[in-house]
Structure formats: C-alpha cells, structure tokens
Amino acid sequence: MARAATTTDAFNAVAEPQRRRILVLLKGRERPVNELARALGITQPRTSKHLRVLREVGLVRVREAGQQRLYGLDARGLQPMHVWVVGFEQYWNENFDRLNEYVKKLKQKEHADGSRS
Amino acid sequence: MARAATTTDAFNAVAEPQRRRILVLLKGRERPVNELARALGITQPRTSKHLRVLREVGLVRVREAGQQRLYGLDARGLQPMHVWVVGFEQYWNENFDRLNEYVKKLKQKEHADGSRS
C-alpha cells in the first residue's frame, strides 16, 4: 500500500500547504477559482485540482454563479483535527521532566474540582 | 514533484493515523519501541520507521536506556497546527448563509468595542 490518499480525511487533505492557504482565503467570503489561483500564484488547473480534493473531503462547497463557480468554506470537517491537536495543548511547554508532569497532572485534578473563570 | 515528504513538517508527519496514535500513547510517559508496536498492533520495523519520521520533524525525542530506547513526546512542533486550526474555530457552525456571516462580523466588531463576559 502507498500513502493514504489526500482525499482520505481532513488531516491528509490539509497536509498540502496550498490547500491550507485556500481554506484561509475562504474565511468569511466565497471566491471563484481564478481569484484563488491569482491569490496563490499558481495555475488555474492546479487550483481546480486542489479544490477538488477539498470538496471530496467536504471542507469546501461550490455554488454555481453564472459562468463562475463560487467556492465557500465548510470548516466543520476540521473539527477532528482541532480536537486531536488541542489534546496536546498541555504539553507545549513540556521540558521533559517526569516529575514536572506529575505536578501538572495534580494541578489538573485540582482544577477539575472547583475553579471556573 | 511528488507529494511533499512526510518529514517536511508536522502537518505531513501527522497525516498518518498510526503516527498520531503514537503521539497520543506518548502523552505523559516515555515508552520503548516494542511497547508501542504491541499497543498499535503493528510490526516493530514499521513502528521504528514511524518513530524515525516523528523524530525527524522533532515531535519525539529518544533517550537511551540500556538496551532499549525510550521515546518521549515533544509537542512543541504541534503548535503551528494548533494555531492554524484554531483560526477556524469560529466557522464550525457556519451554515453558509452570507448574511449570517455579516451578522457574525458585526458581532465581532461589537465585541472589539466594549468588553462583555
């Protein structure tokens, strides 16, 4: 077997930088293909292909508008990524001291009991 | 050019499910290769190769301990992913209504003016 297809899930689709940039460009407003291609500085066919991948994993939607097709963001598919990566938030500043982690765990337990902001 | 190497960055390294599972298993405690292989239900060579990738992108560290090598998590490399995906948090519940987005934008502006909890 080779590497998993880019259309397997959001993780694979978004591993490609240009596709990440496309999603960022789609925040807030829809855009036609050519506008995206120009913004990214890549060819139109390549842009269409990236959009196809994003469409297949459901991160993007198309809407026909005359002779152009407006692409819009559907960020819901990013939620699994969000959940997964947020699970590591507490380890950013890890300095690889085992005892340190114990302390951290204890702190979390305290937190679980009473405090709220 | 083919697809970017898995060792290019965290995004690519983590696109592979087994590698994600490895990182999860490494939360909190270090583990030797064989333990990881058993936990994942994959062969030892495959596990070593996944660990190599994770090491090359800096998501994991090795520590020699007698005849075994203990792998530990270094989550700092996941921060770029975190930053990127968190930027989409506000779009989870997007229902793709343009007007809806305008409303959302206005709300953000209100927020910017006077703070409320």
Place this chain on the structure above:
DNA sequence: TTGACATATTCCGATATGGACATATATTCC
C-alpha cells in the same frame, strides 16, 4: 453559430510512501 471567458479533466513523469520481510547494529548477560 461563433467567440470569449471560466472551470474541469486528462496525460505525462518523477518521487516517496507504507507494508512485509530479511538483516544489520547494539546492548546485556553468561
């Protein structure tokens, strides 16, 4: 219909992948 424009698809080549298997390297113990 013809032409202009916007977008999608196909063909090509180079490359790196993940998995299985065999084997190499390294450490410990006798």
Place this chain on the structure above:
DNA sequence: GGAATATATGTCCATATCGGAATATGTCAA
C-alpha cells in the same frame, strides 16, 4: 566469545501524489 534481546535499516512492490501542458466542458453574449 556467544546467545538473547531491543531496535534500526535496506529491499521489494503497488500506488497516489504534485506539477505542467494541452484540452475538454460549460456558460454567456451578440
């Protein structure tokens, strides 16, 4: 030294990728 254990590396294969270039499809307007 030699055996046992733990880990890393190398080879094989099938497959999907990204990129470019050419071309197909689709829509509008006169």
